[in-house]
Amino acid sequence: MAGGGNAIRGSRVGAGPMGEAERGEAAPRKAVTYFCAREHRSVVTFAVEATAPDSWDCPKCGLPASLDCDNPPPAPKIEPYKTHLAYVKERRTDAEAEVILDEAIQLLRSRRKSGDIIF
């Protein structure tokens, strides 16, 4: 008796007086999934009558994302620090990696001095 009664009371409380969670959403919508080069999966909701664009900026990292999970668009060179580090990794030269890191840190510090507090 106790178990069944509790379950029914719980569901009633969760539903609320209106009884429907989707009230006010009269326009039907569709969810479109985009994939970026960093393997983020982002679901963007469009109105059904709208045409989903082939690409969408990833909300997580800002890189362009596409509808094809097997072929996301390549990351543009907006982050030179990472690109340099990738080169260094290919060449496996730890000493140069430290130089690149140091340059990146100095770049961050100079940005902070210019007024924008990043951290």
Ligand SMILES: [Zn+2]
């Ligand atoms: Zn992303």
